[in-house]
Amino acid sequence: MSSKVPSHKPLVWLPFAAGGMFAALLLPVAILLTTGLILPDATSYEAAHAFASNWLGKLVLFGFVLLPVWHAAHRLRVTAYDFGVRADSLVAWIVYPGAALLSVLAVVFLLQI
């Protein structure tokens, strides 16, 4: 009976796995760049603005928000339980809308550039 009810797990898991892989492959180099320890000119206003003015650049920057934030939100939900916060549905109602809010803010900011 219960096996016939479609589970929402794949919907949560796919972005979690995609975000985890994206973060694993690309976040370290992104952080290295924003520290300014390597290629410091890349974090100048001119360079960042030129990159974000282009629609492809906007898409890339949006990817750096959307994928890791969904991964982090799902893992935070699971980890909250391990840290003793057992109100799972409350946690879910904080982390997923939080991730959605950050994604929407990213779109709003990118469209203003």
Add this chain to the structure above:
Amino acid sequence: MARRPYPQEVDRFKWWIADPHFNRPYYLDYIARESTCIFIALYTILFVWGLGALASGPEAFAGFMGAMQSGWGLALQLVILAFALYHTVTWFMLAPQGMKPLRMKNGKRVPATRVMQVLYGAFAAATVVTLLLVWVLLP
């Protein structure tokens, strides 16, 4: 027939450091791996903040980047970088587990070492290509 079952007391907050009955190194490892998400979430918040500063104009962005690249901002980013790298290593260790349904032509599973070799190769390539692209795109 268990008349008086023995539910073992577990401290719900400190079980991973405090409980002597547990295998502590294993649970610490697990918690360290799962905690990377806190730092990834923190970085995305900083990232969105930076996008907001970029949309506000040159002064706001210079102020944001100045804070990010001096003193506490730099220290915070280095801590985030350490956890991000730990996420990379542990994610690549988990990846072969997720690939178990995948079979090679001879019906055997793809060897875990092969999966990890490919992933570390992809990590190196992604890092180098990103740096090269940024270097080429610099005005």
